[in-house]
Amino acid sequence: MLRSRFDRSRNFSDITEAISAQRRALELTPSGHFLLPGRLSDLGNSLNARFQSTGDLSDITEAIATQEKAVKLTPDSDSSLPWRLSNLGIALILRFERTGDLSDSSRAISALELARDMIPVGHPNLPSLLSNLGRTLEVHFDRTWDPSDLAKCISARQKVVELTPEDDEEMPSLLLDLGATFRRRFEQVGNPTDSDEAITLQLKAVELTPEGHAGLPHRLDAVGNALSARFDMTRERSYIDAAISKQQKAVKLTPRNDPSFPGRLINLGTSFMRRFEMTKSPSDIDNAIAAQTKAVELSPNDPVLSTMLGNLAVSLMCRFEQTGSASDLAAAEAAHQRSVDLIPDGHGSQFALLRNIANASYIRFNKSGDSRDLEKCISQYESAATCRVGTPYLKLKVAARWARLLRRHCPHSPQILPAFDMALGFVALIAGLEQTVKGRYTRLQSDSGIALEAAAAACSLDRPDKALEFLEHGRCLVWSQLNNLRTPLDELRIVDSSLADRIADISKQLEYTGSSRATAHISMSLSERIALEDESQSHLKLAQQWDDLLQTARAIPGFENFLKPSPSSTLLHHLPASGPIIVINVDEGRCDAIALLSGVDEPFHIPLPNFSLNKAKKYRTDLKILLRSGGFRLREKEASTVLADEPAARPIKPLNRARRDGDVIHGILRGLWNDVVKPILDALGFSVHPTSTEVLPRIWWCPTGAMSFLPLHAAGIYTGSKSESILDYAVSSYTPTVTAISNRVKNHRAIDKSVSGLFMTSQPNAPGATSIPGTTKEVDSIHSMGRGNGKRVLRLDGGDVTASDCLKHMENYSSVHLACHASQDAADPLQSRFLLHNGSLDLATILQSNLKNADLAFLSACQTSTGEEKLSDEAVHLAAGMLAAGYRRVVATMWSIGDQPAQEVASSFYNYLWSHSDGNRDDGFDGTRSAYALHHAVQQLRHRLDNSESSLLTWVPYVHFGY
Template sequence: MSTFRSTPDEADPTSWLKDLVTKLIPREKRTGWTKTFQTRIRAPPCGTVHVTAGDLSDFIRAQANAGDEMMSRYEQTGRMGDLEEAIKASRGAVYITPENHPYRAAMLYNYGNMLARRYEKIPDEECLKEAICVSYQVVQLVPKSHPFRLAIMDTYGKKLGLRYKRTQQIEDLEEVIWASCQAIQATPTGHPRRARWLNIIGRMLKDRYEHIGQIEDLGLMIKALRSAAQVTYDTCPDLVTYLSDLGYGLTIRYERTGEMKDLAEVLEVFRKVVQATPDTCPDLAIQVFRRAVQTTADTSSDLARYLTNVGSGLTRQYEREGRREDLEEAIELSRRAIRAIPMDSPDLATHLTNLGYRLVLRHERTNKMDDLQEAITLSRQAEEASYNNDSDSTASVGNLGGVLLYGYKRTKQMDHLEEAYQICRKAVQITPVDDPYYGKWLCNLAHVLTERYEHTRQRKDLEVAIWWSRKSIQASFDGDIDLRAQYNNLGTMLVTRYEQTWQFGDLEEAIRISRRAIKATPDDHPYLAGQLKNLGAMLKSQYERTGCLKDLEEAIHVSRKAARITSALPLERISAASLAIRLMLKQEDYNNSYALCVEALDLLQLVCSRHLTLEDQQYVVSHFSGLATLACSLALQVRQPPFRALQLLEAGRSVIFGLIMNDRSNTSKLKAADPTLCALYEELRLEINDPAESSQPRYVDEAVPTRRLQALKKLEKCLHDIRQLPAFDSFQQDLNDEQMKDASLNGSIIVVNITRLRSDAIVVSQAGFSLVPLPRLGAVQAQRWIDQEMTSASSSQRGEMNKRYREFLGWLWYECVEPILTKLGHNVQSSPENLPRTWWIGTGLASSFPFHAARGLRADENDSTSSRVLSSYTTTIKALLHARERVPASFSPNEQLLNLLMVTMAHTPGEDDLPGVKCERSIVLDLLGSSVHVNKLDQPDSASVMRQIGDCHIAHFACHGMSDLADPFQSGLLLQTKTTIPEKEILSVRKLCKQNLPHGEIAYLSACSTAENRAKQLLDEVVHVVNGFQVAGFSHVIGALWPSDDRVCVKVAKLFYTEICRDGVLEYTDRDVALALHKAVSVISTSDDYRKRPLHWAQYVHYGA
């Protein structure tokens, strides 16, 4: 026998059967149809047969034998005609046999089996009904003590199982359970079929639970499945099946109750089975299931079930402990389960739903949009595949609604939200109120309505959402695992209403409910972080209402605790950390705020990686907005050295571009140090950026994403090996102090950081790092200037806005630039050639400030940035180093002829014409003359530009530009499609980031808003067109912070190219490029026409080396 223990109250593993039978529907109710049907055994087609009493027994025997012979022939031939003849003969024998005849039970038994065989071939419902009714009569005729009783109950149960599978009627299900109980009672202890019947009872109880949702059925199911394992020999081949079902049953109960003792019991029950397994596993049940999968053929009908059970266990373990590897394995097993079954399998909907749910879980952790999109597709397919099964249909519809809700929360697309509402409403309508998932579907519907309220502000949506949320709680029982989420959602909705009505009772109730949800959640549960964070936000609101310090202190405590739950979702931890930091700043607790801020920034490196697409990375970093600038201020506030503060800024800003620059970095030094390792690194870089896709559905062909994931793992290993080489210990890692100082070669880097805590400038030079506090550069005043949107003024407003902008430039000079330059000792220079170079980095609110254009309000021209330093810009120090390593630092006419790409768009569909474009093109080409090889593209599409730009050294664009605040990676230069009727097309930052241009030196963007950075959630990323060209490979990029006058564009371009190409000779260094723009802008800014009109010239900036 199997060495599984019995619980103390179960010396007899089947003692619970009597209790089970009493809980079934009264038998006379569920078998009423059988009693009415049993009189309907059809007469034989030959009509009535007249025989004498003496001949009756012989005639019955002859008829029965004839039926048996035809059945034997059918077994050999498989011809339906033989089976029909067998049925006809057996029916005749049964029809004429008296009720009390000793052969009647045997003939009914055979006749019923023949009908069942016919149903298997031709699924005729009337045939199955007759087969069941015949078997039912046999059950009534044969005493419980009869040795043949087990076989009779076996066949009766099988026929009922066929009918239940077809009808899904609870009466049929309960009759199967009753028959199985009768079979067990007729089975001697130790009989090999005893375990099978126990297992059947367990499975049927699972189905009954899914029908009526009674928690008691789960307990009886576990007892049945446990008993099946207990009475099975260790060497029995069915043992692994019974263990698999037991593990799945325990998982179902854990899903409902959240009781860890179920998983603990699985460990105890299976301990003996896995003694021979060499590696220890935290969940031995999963290990047993894995062994079952490994030993089951791919064509086995059991494989999908084993895979599903393993996947379910791994999924619950992931949800409980947060281990990523558990979820990854569960997803792979779900894909295998789908591949293991036919596409017309009745179980397909369940497997599709399982995979979709697991992909949603992975999306929560990694934020990969591909996972969410695939989950939506799978959920739709599951709904379509479940139409013929009511129980599957309700689950599939409900899950689809939940997945669509996730889709809306990620994309904010209203079509997702409206569809989610319709689907969630449908799920509630088609699900019985006693179904265990009814409360969950109500909760989803309430959640959708809350999201709709947030979008439309229709108060009715919020009120209905709260009403449904309360109903969802009422529909659940105290131990339901979903109940804590329902409490959490209701609390959030009440807070939302409080924020609108200021009814204090809503906030108080929300706090009570939130505490209840937390109390029901284990301390180390991954979902606890979100609940604690929500409570912290509620207590913050209560503190702001009452002023009670106790509320503030508790809010800090719970939000800090949430931020440090390592198993929680990283973005949930970030949100909790941000809340805790804001609250601690109210108490001026700078040390703890700094420590938590650093911990939060460390998570950024964890969640924003090469594994994600550009869109996913953008979504992730938006959650860290403002964190790096605050970390810098906090570091300085707690007296950390300026280098440390700058290190935090570099780690938390322009993260996406930093990853791209790593992949484009010059590898010449690595090649010299280790050619083999360098070749591997180059190969892996190409592979992870390969956009190849499979034409097969993801659940069928996971090869492409799997290959990319493997390549990423290999790349991480390769990077580790590179860092072991001498002088390569910081390869593609955060810059150290020496690298930062080297970046300031021939000048200085000035980083201006503005937060509500403090404002400072950190200056980097080859001598080291210095701090310039800027106490009068207030964040509030900075925001007021930004909010005026002076650079977006219409033509009629330009006069007034120019006056205001001069005031802004004066404020910027007096409060920021002048104190910095004075501290550095940068005085007025007599000639531009003598100006020291300075690279400006503005962070946060200062990210788009024109430091180069700052000047005093007095008439003195020397009271300005341009009179003291030669200004350039860079997004980060890493970006500056990237620009320098791309090409040589100078070009002379003795070298090869450079290629110029001239792109012009005088007419853009849907935009104002640019009459100066043609003039600008002529002037630039005349100035450069024969010093360059020219490739002209007039009115091109983006594909044509992309084909040509890889060969050019200088790219000049004269066209419109646009800045997309919603999706800054969609910002770009406006071109047109190559169609009969051209339409506007964008050469976007996203497209540029995919390029790796080996020859790019100067990109001159004579277009508006190419250096504009106004997307609030991505300020720290500094995503604009200029940066896109830099990342693509250009060492120098000329751009504009806002739109300019067409005539000024022509003048600045003319003056710029005149400086770098004197007398027809093109010759320049890195400094010359910056100086050329400086001189060009100085000519315009000091002219009588534009001296008081800074909005016409202050936008021109140089980014790069």
């Protein structure tokens, strides 16, 4: 009764008298008495209450000891055990919030989770316990930055909302807490769905709160924070305007003596500062500084004040950058120094403080030119990147900034390469296996290009080996992850078969979950969202188990580098003997080629000083406009019809006559020849025209960035007396990465003769797409030719084959020819698909199949290797997807193809393959010479045509990928 009165009156003598009475009761309770555990727990709760008023650590330490004893003395069968565990968890988390000892928060989570698991479904006190668990997980996350803490917190808070009646007075607070957790995860992971959830939930909390309610200011402030965080990611003005509006109202409704008032001022000031970054409006930065200064004046000296001072210092430096005011500079430096003095090492705000000091130092350097300011800036960025706290996404930003500043201002610094190494490590973390494939690609869109910058820096330092590693480790991340999940485990199985089996099992589950897990959307019910979060937690656990299993494997002697990115030296051990792999890197500052040759121990660096990123972008843009305006979007001649290959066309300004007269495609191919391909051939000694296709060497092109969209395989001069091209010197193939080829060389194996053969299908009338009757003739020709050569071939057309049939035949035939429409999904590449009369066949389904004997895939469809500009280094096209699915080689198209040329190329291609089978007349099929076959087929078509623009655009799109 005394404690209850204290809860209402806050009369300190009440809680002191309550504790005295409870201690006396314990003294009078015999050891072993059935009431002893309950009395211990009651005393612990009273000590908790007094600690929350006084902050006396002796009270909370005694509370924990008594709660531990109460739990120990309570039988497992006692229905009170869950509540005593809960009380223990609450006491532990109270001490954690004061001391920061992670062992307390970990023990609190364990106690509360155990209590949750003991409580029967439907118990009226379950929501309260789940709320305590959610809060505990949230504060634990503030120190650990462990994504599983946030996932569990969301799950607990969702279930509290589900178990609480909609008209319950606590519902707005519950929605607010859940929304705040989604916002935290959005800030960590950057998934827009989490931001949508946060804003929706918190707006609903505000809607349910009547005007004049004491909780309204807090709820308005929370919505403002969610909107401000969304603006920080999207830079859409409407979000920050709405955030400021909500936060201004929150500040207006908060009494000046309310302990929350300074925090709401600081949040409002931060939003004004964010808007200033966009608008450069003096009123925005003045409002930011005014709000933040007032917040600092009203706050006690503690770590929270440190964060406020850091935010104020940032705003002052922003105004100093604009006005040059010495007083702003002095005030910012004083605020930063005071912030440093207040914050303990390892505090959750330490990362932001280091980053802010670095930003301020760079602003000062730009004003003063003093090298000491630059040195401090670079040092602070390094400290922030290596700080114990901070999300991978934020650390990526500062690590990249650190590397870029070193490259710009200290171009010979030995720290440049380690800085880029660290940045690329964070890129891999933000696109981790715990996310869906679509989620990974979404994150990678905003951070593309870092690997190319790193490689350019390495080339500047004459380290082509490091440049190669940067490009291999920082590009095509999702396909590399998939390759790791599918890596043969034969060697590990010899040493530890059980571990190999567990890795194989987790691999399959991760691959399936990454491509199949649904994404939350606004129309989902709460129960559906809870189920989705449960799936998300399971996915996260799988990813953590995968990491743990890799660490176990790497502890085995000889497996220290198991599934780690390969160093340059390893890549050079497994190169094809028939020709070099040429990696081409293009960056703002320079363009370089790195040639890898079998038998040569070092990468061969070939600078390309006459080419640039601007040229690559111009060529790409010119080519895109040419293809759109010239009617080359479709497979057939009716250029007015839109295919499923791409979305409905947006109006594009056609090339003007002057540019058309300049023959754009000839200019692009000539520029690529003169500035890129010919210098590479000269450096490699490719100076003599071979006499026939049979003795041409191979070249594997591995372009990066904007180069990925350019036809290097057709570079040349096609007019005048001195015409020459790459086709005269080598047979070209492409590869997304060097690893994709080196793995094929390393793991070369013969095709199982029982599945050696060709499955083909034509789909002339897929629903929703234009008719392509030429596909039937194309497959007619191939089928007749294969049967005439005694080959094992199967043909099924149109409605005679379903998607599942097609997949089954792909498993039973080593090679496949798909003459159809294709649809590329850049946002979620695993949903890219081949369109059939009866449904469609997507990459996700193909990847989940057993294609261990896959050899050749001929994709006679439009734009199957086009890619996506926002993900130029992720190879998000069907050709790369088929390589990832297991096919060793793929024939694809860079843009749309015509029916008649498609028939000619396919017929010539297969005729070459079957006529160059070394007299082998068995019924198998071998795609080993597919690159030569495509080269021959394209040459046949090319020589039948003239060298006009339209003729070039007819044969140039055909490309070969893989080994």
